[in-house]
């Protein structure tokens with residue numbers, strides 16, 4: 001039985017999805033978070049690695065508050081750069097262990113209009129984007145043959161507040177909501193990202209150096225949308241009477257600059273899976289259906 005250690009696996013949006021999906025696929029899963037100790041303490045982290053003896057470590061821990069990061073640069077850097085860098089260094093001597101680390105579409109500058117490939121040039125516009133880029137670079141430099149960086153984007157899913165939840169909450173309280181239409185990205189269901197992550201990790205365990213898994217991957221649902229299109233789809237699927245009004249980013253000022261276009265190309269993932277990942281509208285429908293079933297079971 002393969003053993004996973006999921007950092008952020010008890011509380012994070014993606015971490016919880018990974019914990020559930022890896023368990024369903026027969027992995028033995030341990031989670032590690034700040035409840036157990038200080039993840040920035042290398043001695044503590046090393047002890048936990050030695051105690052757990054995982055085959056694969058999934059690091060979902062990150063400073064994900066994009067606007068707050070602008071005012072907490074050093075805190076964001078500690079979590080987004082120093083933690084993955086330390087983890088990768090600790091794994092150098094633990095030769096049986098593989099690291100799956102997560103990156104973001106916000107490392108890109110956002111000027112283009114074609115889905116971004118793994119090799120495209122990053123040009124982060126925010127502290128979050130910069131520190132996340134530093135983190136993925138540190139992992140790749142320290143552990144090039146035993147790590148992969150899975151860049152994901154615009155996550156929605158169970159267990160933690162996210163954009164879709166915020167929209168549906170707002171729709172319960174208001175007759176109309178304003179949503180930005182001039183930022184386009186790759187909406188992604190955390191469960192699907194977790195599933196594709198598990199498949200990549202399993203390919204590594206099966207074939208190791210011949211698996212082609214080490215390196216950078218774009219791991220999202222397929223297709224692209226603006227925040228407004230994503231909101232409209234969620235509102236329509238839940239039969240809410242709320243009106244969604246498109247607005248520009250200038251009409252919704254935010255502290256951190258966001259890319260106007262950061263949809264990720266999933267062709268490399270599609271070649272691995274043998275088909276394109278599930279289109280985001282289908283994934284959104286699956287999420288909203290599961291959410292409704294969970295709510296009615298409460």
Ligand SMILES: NC(=O)c1ccc[n+]([C@@H]2O[C@H](COP(=O)([O-])OP(=O)(O)OC[C@H]3O[C@@H](n4cnc5c(N)ncnc54)[C@H](OP(=O)(O)O)[C@@H]3O)[C@@H](O)[C@H]2O)c1
Pocket residue numbers: 007008009010011012013014015033034035039059060061062063064079102103104105132151152153154155156160
């Ligand atoms: N959400 C998105 O739309 C999105 C988009 C692109 C990329 N990503 C990337 O995907 C990965 C997972 O994101 P997510 O949305 O699942 O994140 P999330 O829900 O915000 O979870 C972040 C996790 O990091 C933990 N954490 C934060 N600061 C910590 C600290 N100082 N010490 C220990 N743990 C700490 C949190 O623990 P607590 O619960 O204890 O705070 C939580 O478990 C991240 O690498 C993120 O950059 C996410």
